[in-house]
Amino acid sequence: MPQLQRLAIAASQIQYPQITLTADQQHYLSRVLRLSVGDQFIAINGQGQAWIAEIAADAAQILEVVEMAPELPIVTTLLVALPKGTGFEDVIRQVTEMGVTCIQPLLSQRTLLKPSLHKLERWQRIAQEAAEQSERAVIPTILAPVAFSAALALATQISPTHHYLCVARGNAPHLLDCLRQSMNWMLTPPQTPLDGARGRSLIIATGPEGGWTDLEIKQAIAQKFQPVSLGKRVLRAVTAPLVAMSLVAAVCESRQQPAETPVNLRHP
């Protein structure tokens, strides 16, 4: 089957088997993707479901369900101190490609950016486009920016355990080692819906260009955040979230899909 283009739709647009299309979506399908009546695309609802749909005049008909398995088996929330300029937009794109579930922008003590409210809509659109591009079934949620202390208070509600604070200096254990220790917990199938929603989730916080203040590190530790390292080099504020998210994906996926044939590490 040829590769089909993807389009995110809201649940309210589905009156099975029909999908109503907004004017913007009709424009996108016909003018940007160059599709016409009778052509097919994949509609995703951003919450894990997808369908092959065929374009009719101003709507689309659902033809069949698409089974998709590109999602990580855990819910990952990144608390990201807003970097300067438009760096946060790159962070959203890249961590969406790596499988993040939710991004909470932070206003920490050394955050320089003061975002305007309309940014949130733009950030959510960037997450949607990145999710479509990387063929994900879930569109990550981008929350409104909050103060660091407020995010710490919310963290326990999102995930009762497994909170990590990335610190650029000191002798903190590597995030990779911490994630490996959690491996069994992460990859054990949930026993109850509560397990699925809360037990298999983790939170990782990364700081701004100037780093965390000592007070912020103390506050986070008091809220059961484990300080962790991402290696011996100091990463840029826009690089750290991507590295953290790559480690989460690698730990989940390298164990989930064991190599079918032994890997030969020596050259022939």
Ligand code: SAM
């Ligand atoms: N001068 C700052 C300091 O000493 O903390 C550097 C901050 S760094 C540019 C921005 C953020 O990226 C840090 O607050 C931290 O969350 C994360 N980060 C950068 N390098 C890291 C590393 N090697 N290990 C863990 N976190 C790191």
